[in-house]
Amino acid sequence: MPILETKHLTKRFGGLVAVDDVNLKIEEREILGIIGPNGAGKTTLVSLISGLIYPTQGEIAFNGKNVEKLPEFERSRMGLARTFQLVRPLQQFTGLENIMVGALFAAGESLKKARESANEVCDLLEFERRNLHIDKLTVLDLKKIEIGRALASRPKILFLDEVMAGLNSDETWQMISLIKKLRNSGITIVIIEHIMGVIKELTDRVVVLDSGKVIAEGVYTEVSKDPKVISAYLGEEE
Amino acid sequence: MKNRTGLIIAVVGVLSVMISLPYYSGAYFLSVTMTILLNMTLAVSWDMMLRTGQLSFGIAGFFGIGSYVSIVAVSNFGVNNVVSIFLAAAFVAVIALALAFAILKLRGIYFAITTLALTMVFSVTIRNMPTLTGGSGGKVLYNTIFNGDTTKIYWLILTMALFTILLSIVFEKTRVHYAISSIRNDEVVAKSSGINVFKYLTVLFVITAMIQGVAGAIYTQQYGFAYPETAFSLDFLMLPMAMALVGGIYSTWGSVIGSVVLGLVAEYLRLVMPHGSKIIYGIIVILIILFLPKGIYGTLESKLRTTRNGARK
Amino acid sequence: MNAKPFHLNRTLLILIILLVVIAIWKPVALIYGFQRGGLYALIALPLALILGIIGILNLGHGDFLTLAMYIGYLLFENLKIDPLLSMVPLFFIFLALGMGIYMITIKYVLKSGELNQLILTFGISMVIIQMAELIWTTRPRNLYVSYASSSVSFLDFSVGTYEFLYPALAIGVLIALRLFLKKTKLGQAATAVGQNPRGAEIVGIDTNRVYFTVFSISIGILGIAAGVMLPRTSIFPLTGSPYTLKSFALVAMAGLGDLNGILIGGITLGIAEAVIQSIPGYGGWSDLVFFGVLLAVILTRAYRRSES
Numbered sequence: 065m066p067i068l069e070t071k072h073l074t075k076r077f078g079g080l081v082a083v084d085d086v087n088l089k090i091e092e093r094e095i096l097g098i099i100g101p102n103g104a105g106k107t108t109l110v111s112l113i114s115g116l117i118y119p120t121q122g123e124i125a126f127n128g129k130n131v132e133k134l135p136e137f138e139r140s141r142m143g144l145a146r147t148f149q150l151v152r153p154l155q156q157f158t159g160l161e162n163i164m165v166g167a168l169f170a171a172g173e174s175l176k177k178a179r180e181s182a183n184e185v186c187d188l189l190e191f192e193r194r195n196l197h198i199d200k201l202t203v204l205d206l207k208k209i210e211i212g213r214a215l216a217s218r219p220k221i222l223f224l225d226e227v228m229a230g231l232n233s234d235e236t237w238q239m240i241s242l243i244k245k246l247r248n249s250g251i252t253i254v255i256i257e258h259i260m261g262v263i264k265e266l267t268d269r270v271v272v273l274d275s276g277k278v279i280a281e282g283v284y285t286e287v288s289k290d291p292k293v294i295s296a297y298l299g300e301e302e
Numbered sequence: 303m304k305n306r307t308g309l310i311i312a313v314v315g316v317l318s319v320m321i322s323l324p325y326y327s328g329a330y331f332l333s334v335t336m337t338i339l340l341n342m343t344l345a346v347s348w349d350m351m352l353r354t355g356q357l358s359f360g361i362a363g364f365f366g367i368g369s370y371v372s373i374v375a376v377s378n379f380g381v382n383n384v385v386s387i388f389l390a391a392a393f394v395a396v397i398a399l400a401l402a403f404a405i406l407k408l409r410g411i412y413f414a415i416t417t418l419a420l421t422m423v424f425s426v427t428i429r430n431m432p433t434l435t436g437g438s439g440g441k442v443l444y445n446t447i448f449n450g451d452t453t454k455i456y457w458l459i460l461t462m463a464l465f466t467i468l469l470s471i472v473f474e475k476t477r478v479h480y481a482i483s484s485i486r487n488d489e490v491v492a493k494s495s496g497i498n499v500f501k502y503l504t505v506l507f508v509i510t511a512m513i514q515g516v517a518g519a520i521y522t523q524q525y526g527f528a529y530p531e532t533a534f535s536l537d538f539l540m541l542p543m544a545m546a547l548v549g550g551i552y553s554t555w556g557s558v559i560g561s562v563v564l565g566l567v568a569e570y571l572r573l574v575m576p577h578g579s580k581i582i583y584g585i586i587v588i589l590i591i592l593f594l595p596k597g598i599y600g601t602l603e604s605k606l607r608t609t610r611n612g613a614r615k
Numbered sequence: 616m617n618a619k620p621f622h623l624n625r626t627l628l629i630l631i632i633l634l635v636v637i638a639i640w641k642p643v644a645l646i647y648g649f650q651r652g653g654l655y656a657l658i659a660l661p662l663a664l665i666l667g668i669i670g671i672l673n674l675g676h677g678d679f680l681t682l683a684m685y686i687g688y689l690l691f692e693n694l695k696i697d698p699l700l701s702m703v704p705l706f707f708i709f710l711a712l713g714m715g716i717y718m719i720t721i722k723y724v725l726k727s728g729e730l731n732q733l734i735l736t737f738g739i740s741m742v743i744i745q746m747a748e749l750i751w752t753t754r755p756r757n758l759y760v761s762y763a764s765s766s767v768s769f770l771d772f773s774v775g776t777y778e779f780l781y782p783a784l785a786i787g788v789l790i791a792l793r794l795f796l797k798k799t800k801l802g803q804a805a806t807a808v809g810q811n812p813r814g815a816e817i818v819g820i821d822t823n824r825v826y827f828t829v830f831s832i833s834i835g836i837l838g839i840a841a842g843v844m845l846p847r848t849s850i851f852p853l854t855g856s857p858y859t860l861k862s863f864a865l866v867a868m869a870g871l872g873d874l875n876g877i878l879i880g881g882i883t884l885g886i887a888e889a890v891i892q893s894i895p896g897y898g899g900w901s902d903l904v905f906f907g908v909l910l911a912v913i914l915t916r917a918y919r920r921s922e923s
Contacts, residue, residue, distance in 0.1 A: 114494055140496040148494075154487040165484050168477050170496030175477060217496060357730050359737075407917040410729045411672045415863055416913055419906045422860065426906070430899040540741050543734065577749055584741030591735045592723055 065128055067092045067252050068113070068144075068221055073122035075105075075112055075276075082108040084276035085122070090221065095243070095253045097263040097284065100273035101296055106256045107149055109273065110223045114146040115139040127220070140170040145219035149226045149256075151206040153198045159205060160186060160194040163212040170217030178216070185212045189242065204235050211242075221252040228259050240265055260288070272296070320460055324453040336456055336524070338565035339463040340517055344542035345549075345557040346466050347513040350473060353552050354506050355486030356406075357414045359539060363421030364394050364511045366534035368518030370428055373441050373528045378434065383447035387519040394515030395508055402504040409489075425534040440529030447523040455524050462520060466513050470554040482506060483552075537580065541568070544583040547590045550597025559599050630883065637890060644889040646774045652885020653782025656878040657840050659862035660788055661833030666863075667871045668809040668829045671721065671732045675740035676862055679834055680855035682743050683709055683841030685751060688850055691758050698760060702842030706835045713834030717827050725826065740859070747852035755849040763846030780843055782882070788836060789878055795832075805829055809872060857902075864909035867916075884908060 066089040075083040083105045090096050098106050111117050113124055115136030124132040131139050145166070154162050160182050167178035167185075186194045191208040193201060201209075207227055214222055224243070228236050236259070243266055247253055257263050263270060264284050272280040272287060274296040280287045287293055324332055344361055351358045371390040375381040381389060405416050428435045435441060448454040473479060481502045484492040492499055518538075522528045542561070549560020564586070571579040594601060637645050662676045673679075683705050690696040690704065720739065724732045763777045796802040801824075808815040808825045816822050848854065865884065869876025884904055891901040 116490065116494065135498075136493040137496050137498050140494055146494055148491070152488050152491045154484055154491060156483050156487055161480070165480055165492075165495045165497075168480050169498075172496075213491075213495060352730075355730075357733055404914055408913060411733060412913050412917070414729075414733050415672065415860070416910060419860055419864075419909050423903060423906045423910070426900070426902045536741075540737075543737075547734065575749075577752065579745075581742055581745035581749055584738045584745060587738030588720060588735060588742065591727075591731050591738065592720065595727070595731065 066090055067127060069125045070113070071123040071125070073109070073112060073124065074120050075108055075117065076120045081276050083112060086276070086278055088271060088278075090252060090254065092252055093247065093250060094268045095247055095255065095266050097267035097270035098254060098256045098273060099263055099270055104273040105276040106273055107225055110146055110225055110256065114144055114223065137169070140217060141172065143218065143220035145170065145214035145217045145221070146223040147210040147214050147225055147227060149229070151210045153206055153209050155198055158195050158197055159191060159201060159209050162198070162209045163194075163216045166213040166216035182212070182216050185216045188215070188245070203230050207231065207239070215246070219251060221254065222246070224253065224255045226256055226258065228257060228262055236262065321457070324456050329452065332452060332456055334565070334569050336459050337569070338561055339459045340521060341542050341545055341565060342558060342561035343463045343466045343517050344514060344538060345545040345561045346470050346554060347510040348542050349546045349551055349553070349557045350470050351506055351510045352546070353486060354482040354503055356409070356503065358417045358510070359414055360417035360420055360511070361514050361542060362534050362536055362539045363417065363424045364398065364514035365518035365521070365538045366421070366428065366530070367397065367424055368394055368515030369522040369528045369533040370435055371515070372519035373443055373522050374434055376445070377441065377443055383445070383523055387516060387523065390519035391512045391516045395512045398508045398511035399504070402507050406500060406503045406507060421534060425530050429530045438530055440527060443522070443526040446526045459520060459524070462516060467554060467558060469509070474554055478502070540580070540583055544587050547587055548597055550600030550603070553599055556597050556599035560597060563598070634886070637886060641890055641893050643774060644893045645886055648886030648889035649882055650778035650781050650885070651889060652882030653785040654840070654844065655861055655865060655885055656881030657781060657785035657788060658837070658858045659865040659877050659881060660785070660792060660874060661836040662859070662862040663866045663869070663871070663874060663877055664792070664829055664833045666866055668805050669721075669725075669826045670812070671736065672863065674733060674736040674859055675743060676837070677855035677858035678740045678743035679709065679837045680841055680858055681747060681850070681852065683838045684845055684848065684850045684854060685747060687841050687845045688756050688758055691845070698758065698842055698845035701845070702839045705838030705842050709838035710831050710835035713831030714827065716834070717830040721826070721830060722823070740856075744852050744856065751852070753851055755851045757849050758845060760846045777847060784839065784843055785878055785881070788839065789874055792874060801825065801828055860909070861905045864905045864912070867909055867912045
């Protein structure tokens with residue numbers, strides 16, 4: 065049984081169909097890549113699954129249970145976690161406290177336990193300046209907070225929305241090895257990425273979206289040769 | 303360890319001074335203290351809601367309802383004075399809970415303006431139910447609480463203020479703090495981190511409304527009357543807001559410090575300029591927003607933090 | 616999109632039917648309501664401008680009106696300036712006041728969030744109210760000019776003619792504002808800023824200048840409204856306060872940016888108020904018309920948004 069499955073998932077905004085009849089099957093412990101040109105509906109798809117927005121039609125099954133009508137906070141407590149494309153740190157808190165929030169509520173831990181878990185997550189992320197306030201941190205630190213908050217919620221599946229954007233190549237490599245570590249710890253990972261090198265390096269399988277539709281699916285090296293995929297990306301460049 | 307002992311001694315000291323105040327303070331100072339405690343209660347409760355990111359102009363509305371429930375219960379239905387205060391709390395809680403489902407979906411100016419409009423709706427409703435409430439003529443209470451024993455009334459108000467402060471501190475020290483601060487900082491992140499936003503907003507809204515209702519009930523019991531103009535007076539909104547702002551929003555001690563400072567200033571001003579002294583509150587609010595948005599406590603706290611951090615480096 | 620014209624027609628149809636019914640049932644209330652509704656619209660227009668373009672809800676709106684009326688009263692008492700004529704100096708005095716208030720306060724909270732903006736304008740409101748109380752006490756002032764009490768009677772009732780100035784002026788100001796927003800460069804910039812402040816800034820519009828102009832013109836219009844209200848309104852520190860919420864109710868009802876809607880909404884609610892007021896024993900509830908509509912509109916919007 066796939067850990068997450070969508071059936072005919074569709075989202076319309078007025079006349080625009082952002083996500084169009086998407087059927088996804090995500091297997092446990094795989095790393096799935098979602099790629100596609102700008103405006104293809106990748107982030108919308110993640111937001112539908114995480115529960116930030118509700119679908120116009122279709123179903124989402126998580127561990128065999130339909131969740132498309134559940135509010136976002138309940139889905140996050142079930143083990144669905146996501147990061148945001150633009151980092152969204154909680155301004156008032158330190159890095160550690162930001163990460164604690166995930167442990168406190170999504171994982172339902174006590175204050176003391178949540179602090180421990182958050183520290184563990186920080187160790188894993190090699191996030192040293194965890195006790196500083198947000199305004200004193202670097203972009204990489206903020207990315208770590210974004211991922212850390214999701215990790216602290218003890219997810220079964222983790223959606224990473226363009227976590228590499230804005231990182232230099234050293235930092236990108238750090239992030240890649242981190243994601244591999246996470247997968248080895250048993251988390252299913254879905255990454256949305258523009259940098260094809262990252263996709264090639266990390267993913268077991270990719271899904272290509274264009275105008276809200278899945279146009280190709282399979283191993284990256286094969287999919288990248290698919291003429292439909294190439295024309296979708298070429299269309300973007302024009 | 304040493305710090306904690308010091309804290310305990312300080313708390314016990316302040317508490318014993320506050321509790322024994324009626325035995326050595328004059329009637330005038332006692333009445334000033336009661337006014338400060340009342341406004342402190344309102345200020346802390348307003349700030350508690352503000353910490354969720356929702357600006358409520360509804361203090362005066364719940365205060366007024368509390369006033370009227372209490373006075374109507376005593377004079378129309380012969381309820382015991384003390385019981386009437388609990389009745390007011392329960393009544394306000396029910397109204398706030400019902401309203402919560404409707405208005406806690408609103409944010410920003412829409413939430414603020416709706417709470418302000420509700421205050422007006424309450425006041426118009428009370429005014430137009432003369433048989434029950436005395437209409438615009440108001441209502442006078444003949445059998446006052448504790449037979450007008452000021453010492454006992456003082457203790458009642460002190461209990462209310464201490465309870466509110468304690469509750470506010472509890473909320474600051476527990477997971478509630480993380481939940482509502484996250485909601486204020488970024489609701490989208492709060493939701494995706496597993497926080498039940500609506501639940502926390504409802505709990506905070508109902509509890510703070512209850513506190514404001516109880517404050518209204520006790521105020522009415524203390525002075526023995528309720529008129530629509532006074533019970534729903536925007537003074538009960540303006541003054542607590544100014545106090546919380548002066549002291550520093552988003553913290554218990556900010557509101558407490560602010561209400562003591564501004565309470566004393568207010569009393570002095572009332573003596574030297576009997577008319578329009580309230581203009582000062584308005585000016586203070588404007589100045590604070592423009593020049594000291596963190597208030598006294600907030601500014602001190604962040605100064606302290608930077609020096610402490612600097613020392614660590 | 617397609618459903619909208621139909622929706623509008625149906626609303627209009629219901630409105631017209633209601634008007635006919637009211638005209639037969641309570642003709643006086645219809646006329647009073649029309650007059651008063653015009654006044655509501657006149658006062659709500661500047662609030663809509665500030666909210667729609669600057670994005671700030673000015674909680675001191677009605678209190679600026681109060682202040683303008685006091686100053687108009689002083690002009691009449693001391694310099695014998697006719698209230699209707701005083702609209703001109705009042706407009707310029709309040710234009711200048713608006714400039715001043717913008718420069719020393721509003722300008723600094725543009726980026727500091729809704730909360731601070733609301734608290735600031737609430738503070739301004741309190742200062743004006745208390746200042747009025749301090750200088751003029753709570754004793755109501757009235758001024759008398761003979762032309763304001765003329766009336767016409769037809770059939771067996773009479774209505775004041777002066778009050779027809781309210782809707783007339785509201786229409787005048789509405790037309791002037793629309794011309795300003797459409798035809799002048801600054802007005803077009805203001806429209807652009809209202810729709811997309813960041814985008815406007817990117818294409819090189821000086822948003823600060825737009826805000827400055829819009830704020831001061833809006834406060835200036837309150838001077839005009841005060842002038843026309845003077846002969847028929849009793850002036851005290853809280854005279855203008857209720858108009859803040861009522862204006863916001865109209866803006867919320869019409870939707871941001873719809874200036875015509877404010878006029879239609881104002882007249883509709885004015886009539887509704889007048890009808891309720893004319894029912895013996897229930898007149899006091901008429902105050903709830905605006906709040907009721909305000910709550911209904913805000914809540915329906917919130918629910919519609921959360922469903923989509």
